[in-house]
Amino acid sequence: MIERVLIIGTGLIGASVGLALRSSGFVGRIDGWDHSSLELTAAEQMGAIDGRAASRETTLEIARVADVVVLAMPVLAIKDWMQALAPIVGSGQLVTDVGSTKLEITELATKLFGGEHKAVFLPGHPMAGKESGGAMLAESGLFDGAMWLFTPVAEQPAAVEKEWRGWVGCFGARSLDMDAARHDELCAWVSHLPQMLSTALAALLEDTFGDAPEIGAIGARALRETTRLGASPYSMWRDVAMTNTQPIADTLLALEQRLTHLRENLRTPGLRDEFELANRFRRRR
Amino acid sequence: MIERVLIIGTGLIGASVGLALRSSGFVGRIDGWDHSSLELTAAEQMGAIDGRAASRETTLEIARVADVVVLAMPVLAIKDWMQALAPIVGSGQLVTDVGSTKLEITELATKLFGGEHKAVFLPGHPMAGKESGGAMLAESGLFDGAMWLFTPVAEQPAAVEKEWRGWVGCFGARSLDMDAARHDELCAWVSHLPQMLSTALAALLEDTFGDAPEIGAIGARALRETTRLGASPYSMWRDVAMTNTQPIADTLLALEQRLTHLRENLRTPGLRDEFELANRFRRRR
Numbered sequence: 001m002i003e004r005v006l007i008i009g010t011g012l013i014g015a016s017v018g019l020a021l022r023s024s025g026f027v028g029r030i031d032g033w034d035h036s037s038l039e040l041t042a043a044e045q046m047g048a049i050d051g052r053a054a055s056r057e058t059t060l061e062i063a064r065v066a067d068v069v070v071l072a073m074p075v076l077a078i079k080d081w082m083q084a085l086a087p088i089v090g091s092g093q094l095v096t097d098v099g100s101t102k103l104e105i106t107e108l109a110t111k112l113f114g115g116e117h118k119a120v121f122l123p124g125h126p127m128a129g130k131e132s133g134g135a136m137l138a139e140s141g142l143f144d145g146a147m148w149l150f151t152p153v154a155e156q157p158a159a160v161e162k163e164w165r166g167w168v169g170c171f172g173a174r175s176l177d178m179d180a181a182r183h184d185e186l187c188a189w190v191s192h193l194p195q196m197l198s199t200a201l202a203a204l205l206e207d208t209f210g211d212a213p214e215i216g217a218i219g220a221r222a223l224r225e226t227t228r229l230g231a232s233p234y235s236m237w238r239d240v241a242m243t244n245t246q247p248i249a250d251t252l253l254a255l256e257q258r259l260t261h262l263r264e265n266l267r268t269p270g271l272r273d274e275f276e277l278a279n280r281f282r283r284r285r
Numbered sequence: 286m287i288e289r290v291l292i293i294g295t296g297l298i299g300a301s302v303g304l305a306l307r308s309s310g311f312v313g314r315i316d317g318w319d320h321s322s323l324e325l326t327a328a329e330q331m332g333a334i335d336g337r338a339a340s341r342e343t344t345l346e347i348a349r350v351a352d353v354v355v356l357a358m359p360v361l362a363i364k365d366w367m368q369a370l371a372p373i374v375g376s377g378q379l380v381t382d383v384g385s386t387k388l389e390i391t392e393l394a395t396k397l398f399g400g401e402h403k404a405v406f407l408p409g410h411p412m413a414g415k416e417s418g419g420a421m422l423a424e425s426g427l428f429d430g431a432m433w434l435f436t437p438v439a440e441q442p443a444a445v446e447k448e449w450r451g452w453v454g455c456f457g458a459r460s461l462d463m464d465a466a467r468h469d470e471l472c473a474w475v476s477h478l479p480q481m482l483s484t485a486l487a488a489l490l491e492d493t494f495g496d497a498p499e500i501g502a503i504g505a506r507a508l509r510e511t512t513r514l515g516a517s518p519y520s521m522w523r524d525v526a527m528t529n530t531q532p533i534a535d536t537l538l539a540l541e542q543r544l545t546h547l548r549e550n551l552r553t554p555g556l557r558d559e560f561e562l563a564n565r566f567r568r569r570r
Contacts, residue, residue, distance in 0.1 A: 127505040147503050176502060186499055189490065194507040200543045201482065202563035205474065208539075214471055216570060217461060218432050220412040222479040224570070225510045230563035237560060241551040252548040254493075256541050258485045263537040266526040275522060278487035278515035285501060285509065 002094075002163050003028040006066040008059060008081055010034040010043035012130060013098050014072030015138035017171075018048030023140040024170035031066070033059040034135075042135035064088055068164055071097040075239035079108055082121070086112040089119035094160040096122040100236070101187065101243040102151040106180035109153050120158045122165075123180065125149045126173060127191070133233055144172030151180035188247035192240055195229050196252060199237075202230025287379075287448050288313035291351035293344060293366055295319040295328035297415060298383050299357030300423035302456075303333030308425035309455035316351070318344040319420075327420035349373055353449055356382040360524035364393055367406070371397040374404035379445040381407040385521070386472065386528040387436040391465035394438050405443045407450075408465065410434045411458060412476070418518055429457030436465035473532035477525055480514050481537060484522075487515025 005021065007014045010032040018030050032049030033056070034040040040052045053059040063069050063085055071078045078099045085095055095113065099105050106123045113121035128146040130137055148168050154161070168175055178186075205227065209215045215223075241248060265271050290306065292299045295317040303315050317334030318341070319325040325337045338344040348354050348370055356363045363384045370380055380398065384390050391408045398406035413431040415422055433453050439446070453460055463471075490512065494500045500508075526533060550556050 127503055129505075146505070149503060186503060189493070190500060190504040190508045193486070194511040196547055197482065197486065197511060197544070198507075199559055199563040200547050201478070201540060202566040203559045204539060204543045206562045206566035208474070211569060215475060218412055218434060218471060219475040219570070220414075220431070222483075222514055223475045225513060226479040226482060227563070227567065227570075228510060229507055231567040232560070233564075234557050234560035238556065241556055245551050248551060249548050252544055254489060255486060256544050256548070258489045259482070259537055259541050259544075262481055262485050263534050263541070266530050266533060271523065271526055272519050274484055274488045275517070275519035277491040278484040278512070279518075281487040281491035282512060282516040284496065285504070285512075 002026075002067040002160065002167070004066045005030045005068045005070065006059070006062050007032045007043075007049060007070045007072060008034075009071060009073035009077070010039050010049060010135050011072065012133045012135065012137050013126065013128070013142075014070065015039075015043040015046065015048035015135035016128075016140070016142040017070055017072065017098070018043065019046070019138055019140035020143055020171040021167060022047060024167060026167065028067075031062050033062075039135045043138070046135065046138065048135065048138055060084060060088055067093060067160060069093070069095045071095065071099070074236045075099040075101050075105065075243045077239070078105060082108055082112055085119075091117050091119070092158075092160060093119040094122060094158070094164055095119055096124050096164060098124055098126055100125060100191070100240045102149075102180040102183045104243045106151050106153060114153055120161050121153055122157075122161050123151045123153065124168075125151075125183065125187075126168075128173075132231055133236065141172070143168070146173050148173040148175045149183055150175060150177045151183050152177055184244045185247045188244060188251045192244060192248045193251040193255065195232060195237060195240075196248065197255065198227055198229035199232070202227040287311075287352040287445065287452070289351045290315045290353045290355065291344070291347050292317045292328075292334060292355045292357060293319075294356060294358035294362070295324050295334060295420050296357065297418045297420065297422050298411065298413070298427075299355065300324075300328040300331065300333035300420035301413075301425070301427040302355055302357065302383070303328065304331070304423055304425035305428055305456040306452060307332060309452060311452065313352075316347050318347075324420045328423070331420065331423065333420065333423055345369060345373055352378060352445060354378070354380045356380065356384070359521045360384040360386050360390065360528045362524070363390060367393055367397055370404075376402050376404070377443075377445060378404040379407060379443070379449055380404050381409050381449060383409055383411055385410060385476070385525045387434075387465040387468045389528045391436045391438060399438055405446050406438055407442075407446050408436045408438065409453075410436075410468065410472075411453075413458075417516055418521065426457070428453070431458050433458040433460045434468060435460060435462045436468050437462055469529045470532045473529055473536045477529060477533045478536040478540065480517060480522060480525075481533065482540065483512055483514035484517070487512040
């Protein structure tokens with residue numbers, strides 16, 4: 001029975017996990033830690049966690065006795081915590097994460113966890129978020145209807161892993177297991193490419209127009225939507241780019257070539273073909 | 286006093302103009318024509334027009350006696366109607382349009398309209414729309430809060446032009462006058478580039494994944510938003526591409542180069558600079 005959860009990283013996702021546990025009827029204790037005391041205070045005040053660890057060292061002490069440790073921060077920080085946690089957690093305990101890329105985390109988990117007397121590691125990735133982070137934006141319903149991907153290490157799930165998957169289901173999330181490399185390749189297409197595209201477009205417009213008032217005056221929904229992700233924080237995306245470089249580079253190159261093709265066909269039937277393919281893609285969704 | 290309005294093209298924008306006139310208190314007659322009898326029927330049934338012209342010829346007859354003729358179709362069709370209308374409308378009448386590009390229309394208007402005994406032409410462009418067209422999606426509030434751009438031909442607005450601008454204000458739209466070439470250049474950035482980008486991305490995903498279920502299963506808000514415009518109809522965008530080719534090609538080339546730069550800097554501080562510029566762009570909005 002999961003009775004004690006420790007959430008390391010109480011930003012948007014971490015604090016939302018705490019709130020979702022509470023609103024799904026979890027009655028155990030939830031401890032939290034974040035290197036930002038602002039995030040930690042916000043998470044505590046909104047009831048996402050019951051108590052805050054006093055330091056990184058205290059957090060490791062709490063991890064010794066927690067049933068589940070949730071790592072909710074950028075990918076490279078997750079890898080650091082995995083190294084710190086591996087020697088001190090053990091049999092019957094679960095460590096899971098919500099990182100955006102899964103191959104490096106899953107490979108590290110195979111090395112550090114899952115042996116005899118060791119804790120179980122379940123790599124996870126809820127496809128939920130907002131363009132801005134922070135505990136203040138956390139919601140108990142953030143995962144309702146969202147997809148929560150897992151890239152499991154163990155062949156046979158341990159009891160504590162099954163129970164945690166049950167809670168994720170209680171949050172309203174659907175879940176899907178997949179290979180970690182395939183996860184990163186697919187996420188390059190559906191998440192990382194849209195992000196990089198939106199960042200590049202917003203950066204280009206900023207360079208071109210700066211504070212010229214015209215863009216604000218005439219820019220409509222199309223512009224707002226395609227640049228919305230431009231508000232995303234570098235702190236998180238740096239780690240995505242670092243841990244999924246080749247798949248992201250591949251999708252970017254493919255898009256560059258596609259835009260060149262479209263540009264060279266603005267006055268030919270090639271443009272119609274592009275619109276027809278795009279229309280077909282949207283009809284499926 | 287504007288007492289009779291003729292709307293040629295009763296799709297999303299044309300039918301919304303009819304509905305907006307009615308809900309703003311216009312008590313005169315509104316006639317409509319569309320080459321699609323489905324659109325015409327829908328517009329009539331929802332009360333966007335009082336009566337439907339029986340044919341293109343009847344439409345021209347009605348145009349002779351209308352105070353205002355609104356051309357609401359793709360740009361090349363607008364240019365065709367301008368040619369057909371110029372010889373039959375005259376002094377005191379206003380012809381206006383809602384086309385997406387303005388330079389070719391404004392140049393043609395200068396040739397065909399605005400002289401002695403001639404009708405006045407006011408090139409216009411409401412920055413409102415949806416990713417799908419059609420009268421069925423028309424709304425009386427479509428222009429509420431939107432920007433309605435004008436690229437006027439005449440130095441001194443005629444009385445009928447002033448009165449029409451008043452109605453546009455009653456629709457809840459703000460308006461701004463600008464040079465036609467500048468309009469097309471700015472719209473290439475804020476409207477045409479986002480459209481072409483979204484089309485290219487959706488077409489690329491369709492080619493790459495076809496009906497593979499994974500994309501639908503894991504694609505979240507980022508993907509939905511950045512490909513939403515992929516549903517836009519070729520019929521309208523062909524004319525935009527035809528009449529604003531060079532400005533669109535310039536913005537596409539700039540974006541291609543920006544994406545290349547980002548791709549080459551996925552693991553360098555250059556990525557941080559792009560995110561910072563993009564963040565700054567979004568903070569202004």
